[in-house]
Amino acid sequence: MLKVNNFVRSDEFILLFNTIMLTLSDKALALPASPIRKLVPYAQQAKSRGIKVYHLNIGQPDIESPKEALEAVKNNTLELVAYPNSGGIESYRSGLAKYYQNIGIDVVEDEINITTGGSEALQIALTVTCNPDDEVIVMEPFYTNYNAFALLSDVKFVPITTSIDNGFAIPSVEEFERLITPKTKGIIICNPCNPTGVLYTKDEIEKLGDIARKHNLFIYSDEVYREFCYTDEPHYSCMHIKGLEQNVILIDSVSKRYSLCGVRVGAIVSKNKEVMSAVMRYAQARLCSPAYGQIAAEGALSAPASYFKGVRDEYIKRRDYLVEALQKMPGVLCPTPMGAFYAAVRLPIDDSEKFAQWLLEEFSYEGKTVMVAPMGGFYATPGLGKDEVRIAYVLKIEDLKEALKCLEEALKVYPGRKN
């Protein structure tokens, strides 16, 4: 930083600073390019060379949105698209409250604020609870965009590492407590987890709740993959923990639940009145969430149970195919994901960034290649995840099959192969 003497004359001051004023902020310079999206130019180049690229790199499902959502938008009768309430369209909020009540989450309209996607929900939650340099504990690997929300909200993420070797098992209470300082404001949990596909059990969630209760921490519970659970147990939400009502802030979204990524509708849900009051004041500042998206989301609430059953069956089929195919490949480790639609995979390679780029730049098999997300960007600790990739099983079986064939062949010839 440029230090200046207080006694310098003020016009010299200005002259001095003029040369540096039209610069970006430190935050702008620190904002990372999305590690998932930064390979996109290489994919475009591959496509322009006529190569078919299978996208396993991004959580953009190919599943259709419920007809009820699409029809609600097509049949809307708005003649002017006015501002909805800052907290959300009333009928959607009350429909959403019923959705939560049906899954045992006891909330009413005022405990729900409709946001512009889950992204805005987490950013608002961090902003209204954390002061600059407050700390939030987050299990790594975690959804890479969390990094940007932390940066934008001035929050310091304190990572607690989980490992592919034990299926990304949740660390012990002692390991969490070792990281708690006077600056710790809360813990983020993503359940089911992007990028690991781990589904935390009731017991694990309750233990996390005990830590939050004991140390008076918020739990930011990202449950946007709630409907994608592949065990026989129902999803256990942090909102289900008895006596923790003031601590839990639920981050939700319709993006994945109903294959409505583009509508940008999420929600912050909490029984903490002070939190919700601050959330509402934040919400008023940016006026409202998108009207058409809320109409789609409200329509989606009428999707029949068969919609979710069909989607779940399809993902289980894809997951089973994926895991079986990967486990057959020598040197590949893939714990079976029990939720969401991601698999974290260890490959016998030197560097997953290099590998992902090489797949697009130099490799093809029968005119096809595959795009994967290198996991380095999903860890806060530098150097971790270098031999891991995230695979989103968002393509139908035929495409998945082709994509995995490409991966298999690629691993045979990749120059940076290990073992």
Next chain:
Amino acid sequence: MLKVNNFVRSDEFILLFNTIMLTLSDKALALPASPIRKLVPYAQQAKSRGIKVYHLNIGQPDIESPKEALEAVKNNTLELVAYPNSGGIESYRSGLAKYYQNIGIDVVEDEINITTGGSEALQIALTVTCNPDDEVIVMEPFYTNYNAFALLSDVKFVPITTSIDNGFAIPSVEEFERLITPKTKGIIICNPCNPTGVLYTKDEIEKLGDIARKHNLFIYSDEVYREFCYTDEPHYSCMHIKGLEQNVILIDSVSKRYSLCGVRVGAIVSKNKEVMSAVMRYAQARLCSPAYGQIAAEGALSAPASYFKGVRDEYIKRRDYLVEALQKMPGVLCPTPMGAFYAAVRLPIDDSEKFAQWLLEEFSYEGKTVMVAPMGGFYATPGLGKDEVRIAYVLKIEDLKEALKCLEEALKVYPGRKN
């Protein structure tokens, strides 16, 4: 702030802090309730007593959106609503580039990033250019939500006061320069201006440009009311200033332009590549702007010139009626607004906050009353605007007439009347 001794044992530390940890952030506590929206509960109570409330308090036009926008959404054929590009839907971006080119703003797709409303556009622009405590000069009165964006972006607003007595004329260059410090990062201008209705001339904009050029400042140019100009001169944008291409960041929105407030689609436009690169990285972190909203906005681009002409004629009629009616009321001052759809009005009253609340709580005329926005919240300097209200002439003439009759009668009997 609680000061602690570094040598206290760490578990005592934790015990000490436990009691204060589940608190909100300083920002959350400082976030103002919207001064426009905080009277809403009183309006609801009035309505529940059977009183008809005319809303002149909020910039929610009753004008229909262009059919082209509404039809585009109704006829969309999406089967799943995927993420659009973080920078915006390509066809919309290129259509929008043409819109700008048609009004003499020479930009291409890459110089446009589609945002979630003008609100997000300004917040992103401030975040990527300003460090904590950097200063931005803003003419007061200004759009009250700017305060929240400044708070959320850690920017310090430095107000330069304009006065209703000279029609909110732009201050002299010297007055601006007196406020420039080494911390000054830019100037915000809203043209046409919410809340004053002032339309700045080419000459005034060029002078502002000279200041920015000389002192190397950004200009954040909020032009969301561009199509609402009531002189014969075309709107002169900061983007038109020659040689200032690196300094100007245009904040735009379709909310007012096409009566599409609820779609949440805006834009950041700049020829400064570094700014746009940072904007894109910010945009990627929150993934994208709403798909349906962008479809509506793209449809609106095909609205015929007659749409704007009809809208403009309607607003001129309303404005003329409003100004004439107000000027007939004793003790009322209302400079004729030349743009947007707001009038800043001085009333012969003690306190516009009290007056606005009294209108809803205690007053009615033939079963009707009127809601206005007290101007205090539009000034950064405490105490200013106490006898001013903002009136949005967003209602059709018949309603406007009734509303102004209420105001006239109210001023006769308001206990805090002056003169």
